[in-house]
């Protein structure tokens with residue numbers, strides 16, 4: 566592994582080496598991954614003694630996929646369950662769901678569905694000082710266990726400290742039946758850790774930014790887990806869903822150890838956040854981050870073809886056309902990416918010139934000449 570400093574070069578790890586550190590990481594008490602796990606919701610609530618008033622945050626699609634069934638299960642178990650349909654992961658939506666939780670006097674939140682619903686449940690439950698359970702219906706992102714929430718508003722994207730779920734219930738039957746594109750995107754989100762970690766290392770060398778070797782290794786390992794199993798990721802397979810969920814859990818744990826999204830979000834994520842702002846029809850988060858990672862690895866002078874080949878093997882997009890995004894939107898996102906989080910030092914530095922951005926996108930086959 567080339568990306569990790571050796572012992573002498575390592576900037577002191579501020580969390581691990583600080584004798585006064587109060588907490589290393591937050592991690593769920595129960596992590597259930599497997600077929601037909603949804604029926605375990607009442608058992609988990611009973612075990613954790615939080616079965617009375619449950620606020621279930623879900624989306625319009627995931628309500629039918631899992632939300633309604635979970636509500637039934639909670640009510641059959643003698644609990645009270647109110648459903649909140651989540652919209653955009655925005656500050657306004659967090660306030661709305663927090664108020665709903667307070668008014669209902671919820672003793673637990675369930676985040677059921679996609680990255681957006683889980684992030685909203687994560688942050689709103691923290692605001693209400695009650696625990697939350699993460700119930701992904703797709704393996705599309707690595708926020709399943711992380712203690713961070715990504716909140717988006719007016720072209721800005723912030724990673725906010727929230728809380729880790731008290732439990733994760735990942736039903737691989739549901740996840741493997743979700744559109745395959747979502748699973749492939751989740752694999753892309755994890756693979757993109759290769760460049761996040763390189764950016765973090767760069768920041769620790771150039772700016773003396775606090776760096777955690779253990780968090781970086783966890784993020785790197787999760788990317789390796791997917792790359793090394795790329796040929797096993799196939800539509801409809803329970804085993805593929807398990808591989809992806811385990812890697813996503815490890816990647817999320819890396820963020821919890823770091824106390825920031827640094828190990829799993831670097832220049833490639835800034836590119837993706839810029840695309841969300843620019844593109845007429847953005848692609849999925851994980852798809853954009855993965856394509857960004859191909860290009861950022863090129864900038865790092867690393868093996869960008871390894872990332873590209875793994876994505877091709879999985880069936881994830883590797884080009885603008887495959888993502889349904891125009892070439893000029895890719896270039897504009899590359900030019901704006903460094904402005905997304907100016908405080909986060911990455912290989913993008915003070916920004917790219919238009920000709921450098923175009924050359925990089927052409928060489929890496931993201932756009933055509």
Ligand SMILES: NC(=O)C1=CN([C@@H]2O[C@H](COP(=O)(O)OP(=O)(O)OC[C@H]3O[C@@H](n4cnc5c(N)ncnc54)[C@H](OP(=O)(O)O)[C@@H]3O)[C@@H](O)[C@H]2O)C=CC1
Nearest residue numbers: 624625626627679680681703705706708711713714715743
């Ligand atoms: N906190 C963290 O550490 C992280 C947060 N993120 C954040 O997560 C978000 C991206 O998450 P992502 O899940 O990719 O995208 P979305 O949250 O936008 O969800 C994508 C779509 O998938 C649908 N969906 C989910 N499960 C199923 C299913 N089983 N069947 C059919 N449709 C389904 C959702 O439906 P519905 O409309 O019903 O929800 C939604 O329309 C971004 O906001 C990103 O910033 C990403 C990584 C880490």
Ligand SMILES: O=C(CO)COP(=O)(O)O
Nearest residue numbers: 715723724826829830834
């Ligand atoms: O998406 C993430 C990790 O995959 C983290 O989110 P941010 O890019 O919002 O920090």
Ligand SMILES: [Zn+2]
Nearest residue numbers: 707754834854
């Ligand atoms: Zn991500």
